[in-house]
Amino acid sequence: MKAVWIVDDDQSIRWVLEKALARVAIPARSFDSAGQVLAAFETETPSVLVTDVRMPGEDGLSLLHRIKQAQPGLPVIVMTAFTDLNSTVKAFQKGAFDYLPKPFDVNAAVGLIQRAARTDEKEAPAEHGTESIPRQTGRVMVQSASPAMQEVFRAIGRLAASSVTVLITGESGTGKELIARALHDHSNRAQGPFVALNAAAIPKDLLEAELFGHERGAFTGATQQRRGRFEEANNGTLFFDEIGDMPLELQTRLLRVLAEGSFYRVGGSQAIQANVRIVAATHQPLEQRVAEGSFREDLFHRLNVIRLRLPPLRExxxxxxxxxxxxxxxxxxxxxxxxxxxxxxxxxxxxxxxxxxxxxxxxxxxxxxxxxxxxxxxxxxxxxxxxxxxxxxxxxxxxxxxHDATPNISSQQTTQRxxxxxxxxxxxxxxxxxxxxxxxxxxxxxxRNEPAIMATLLRDFERVLLETALAHSRGRRMEAAQRLGIGRNTLTRKCSELGLDN
Structure with a gap:
């Protein structure tokens, strides 16, 4: 088996992954820069490339792009501590096999590498470049420290080159429309329109005409032809908010459009092709509404191709x-x-x-x-x-x-405050x-003008890390050293220096 190549300017990350892969008999080779990898790539290739994003010199995304140009089928896993929507999407658009946010679980990382090594990519992933990515409108969602939101970002990246239907679920106020816009803005339909329709906000009698448009004279007050939301969203994305509130009779027409790819204006006789991507959202449990008979089961399955759950803010x-x-x-x-x-x-x-x-x-x-x-x-x-x-x-x-003043406060204390x-x-x-x-x-x-602040804080920092890792591993120093990304001898020496031998 060819070696797995690990590229990271952080020696501890390289060491941890090397040792973890060695335990499952996977050979590994480490590099601390993109330049070293490209030089080695001229004479040999790895089974999997695992690269950091932010490194001195050429960054990981640029390395990914160059590697994929030379060998499109090589699985590349991108890892970074700076998880944000744009870098996640860029990684998948440039052909990344997967995205590994730091800090990661070592066993999960090894499992991902093993899966990548077993993958026989017969075709190169589609590349779309990054220059055409429009400015993200949902600024709220651009970055997150939440693992649940990072999973949503990864899904958006994976869906960037696809027009598959997506169902977004989550409580009211979680930002479902922002995620729908992000799916559109980072897709190959980004140059097309994004059209939103709230099924709960439009009167039942007007919803059909609003969705499909109408011909002149189709009903009282229809004095001229009007395009519906499906036509407005042509070559773009149509977002159905609160899809669970859509009337049953209109669900039937929507199902037919999704199945046949065409529709008729109200009062019209000519079929119109619908080239749109459907993204739907709801705060309601659609499975329950299906069981109650208020939502069509066949439509539910049409919409529930890819489901994204947005976590509430308390999570x-x-x-x-x-x-x-x-x-x-x-x-x-x-x-x-x-x-x-x-x-x-x-x-x-x-x-x-x-x-x-x-x-x-x-x-x-x-x-x-x-x-x-x-x-x-x-x-x-x-x-x-x-x-x-x-x-x-x-x-x-x-x-x-x-900010409250106290009776006998000195001017020096005031300045310090x-x-x-x-x-x-x-x-x-x-x-x-x-x-x-x-x-x-x-x-x-x-x-307070304390001396040697860095030395003191570094000593306290190391003491906390060592004590916590040793307690977590129940005193097993080899395991603690591996989890910290340092050698056993280094851990023993630092324990001695900090008085932790006992």
Whole structure:
């Protein structure tokens, strides 16, 4: 068997994958740059190429493109710690076998590599380039730290070259139309129209004419011919929102269009070809509505070709800081005012809220804060009543307002406090919680003029990692070293240095 090639500028990632592959008797060869791979590729080829995206010099997507030009059938797995919709779609459009977000489970990574090695790709995947990708309109969905949303991004990437029907499910307010737009914007129909139709918002009597159009004189008031949504979406995407609310009689006509690929205007006698991609969305359990007899089973199966489930916001709380930062900025731009920011405590309280209205509720809340807050920094006490009530029900106690003056405060303390506020302003709310806390801890130590801050924090960081890995592996040092991506001798030496031998 040919070796699996691993390309990553991070030595620990290369080491972990090499050792994991060796355990299942798969030979591996490591490279730390795209240039090394391309040089080796002139004389030999791997069974599978696993490459990072962000590397010094040529990046992984460029390497993927060049490798696929030279050998289209070679499976290439792209891995990165910077999971976002655009890079995911680009990877699949350039022919990636799959996309592996970091941090990954080692066993899952090995299983993916084994699957890629067994794949006999007889045809090169279609390439569409990246220059024609239009600007993403759903900015909310462009990036996510949530594994569930990363799966949605991967699905969008896989569907980029296909016109297959997609059914999007999820609670109200989760952003189903944004995902539908992303499917359109990153597909080979991106240059065509995206037409949305809400089946629940149009009166039952008008829905058929709205969907299929009508001829002049077809009914009272039809004074001229009118194109329907199917014609408007020609060569593009037709998005049916709240498809579960569509009347049964219209479901029958829609089923016929999906089956035959053509339709008739209301009052018309000439068949019109329907060259559209169908994306449907619902917050209702369609299987249940089928069982109740309010939704056609055959239409359900026609729509349920590929299903994407959008998680509610309470299942992706790690995205709340980034979404809040985005919505606060958008609201400020709309109102022509400086963007507000939330204090650490306010953000903590906001992230604990369950948001029954999901992303839409968070966006509305940010607009409320922008309008109603009097200062640039929004404290916990400034949050809307429903959030404060939730916090009280959870038993949390407010933290004293850091901006309140105290009786005998010195000018030096006042200066330090204002510097601390500036430090908070520099905290990236989109970053993981532990890095935000690290930023604040570093600022506090710098303000106290502590010496050797880096050495102290690095020592504490290593101690926490080693103690946690050893506890997770129940004291088995070889396993702990493998999970950390370091050698056993390195782990033993660091344990000795940090006094963890016992």
């Amino acid at each position: 992706r709380t790690e995205d709340i800081p980034a979404l809040t930062q985005l919505f606060m900025r958008n609201s400020a731009e709309d109102l022509g005012v400086p963007a507000r920011r939330l204090s650490v405590e306010a953000m903590h309280w906001l992230s604990s809220f369950n948001f029954p209205g999901n992303i839409r509720q968070l966006e509305n809340l940010c607009q409320w804060l922008t309008v109603m807050s009097s200062g640039q920094v929004i404290e916990a006490k400034d949050l809307p009543p429903e959030v404060l009530e939730h916090v009280r029900n959870q038993g949390a106690k407010p933290i004293a307002d850091t 204002s510097e601390a506020d500036v430090a908070l302003a520099r905290v990236d709310l989109a970053a993981p919680a532990w890095t935000r806390e690290l930023t604040q801890e570093a600022e506090r130590r710098l303000m």
